[in-house]
Amino acid sequence: MVLSGCAHCGIINTVKQAQKSSGTDKVHAVLGGFHLINAKPEIIQSTIAEIKTMKPDYIVPTHCTGFEAITAFSKEMPNEFVLNTAGTKYTFGV
Numbered sequence: 001m002v003l004s005g006c007a008h009c010g011i012i013n014t015v016k017q018a019q020k021s022s023g024t025d026k027v028h029a030v031l032g033g034f035h036l037i038n039a040k041p042e043i044i045q046s047t048i049a050e051i052k053t054m055k056p057d058y059i060v061p062t063h064c065t066g067f068e069a070i071t072a073f074s075k076e077m078p079n080e081f082v083l084n085t086a087g088t089k090y091t092f093g094v
């Protein structure tokens with residue numbers, strides 16, 4: 001699971017670093033700010049395309065991901081997408 005605060009270095013770079021540090025390519029969930037607010041549509045689409053190749057079980061874009069990117073994730077990854085709101089609780093386990 002990758003929990004991003006704001007991903008100023010990019011959510012893809014963040015996940016790749018987590019994969020490298022953990023020694024596994026498996027990505028259970030990616031949560032947090034993906035810092036795509038005000039990003040060009042092509043950047044949003046390329047980010048989603050790259051995230052798809054990582055095959056996360058859950059994708060939870062929040063705050064600074066921005067409305068356009070959050071909406072795009074919801075449409076393009078409907079089975080993995082979770083809409084985070086105030087009070088949303090998560091339980092991860094084996």
Ligand SMILES: [Fe+2]
Pocket residue numbers: 005006007008033034035036064065
């Ligand atoms: Fe951010």
